[in-house]
Amino acid sequence: MNTNKEKELIKKIYELVKELNEEQEKHKEKEQKEEYVLNLLHSFKKGLEIYDLLTLNSYLRTEENRKQIGQKLYDL
Structure with a gap:
């Protein structure tokens, strides 16, 4: 039979x-939240890049704007 000291040690x-498992779970949740935020930021960045390309595409549709861009590039 277990003595009182053994029972206390087992309980401790x-x-x-149990505490370690709880801390690991908290850490895991934090990592998941961080990964989710990073994915959101990445998606937002890609969305901005697409928007920029679409805006540039619509800007370049007019001949005058293409000439202005070409002149600016030539001046560089």
């Missing part, structure tokens, strides 16, 4: 393992 070990 159980509590420590």
Whole structure:
């Protein structure tokens, strides 16, 4: 049979393992949230790039704007 000291040690070990599992779960949740935010930022950045390209495309549809861009590039 387990002595009182052994029972106390088993109880403490159980509590420590439980705390460790809780901390690991919190850390895992934090990492998931960070990954979600990074994915959102990446998607937003891609959306801005697409918007910029579409805006540039519509800007370049007129001959005058294409000439202005060409002249600016030539001047560089």
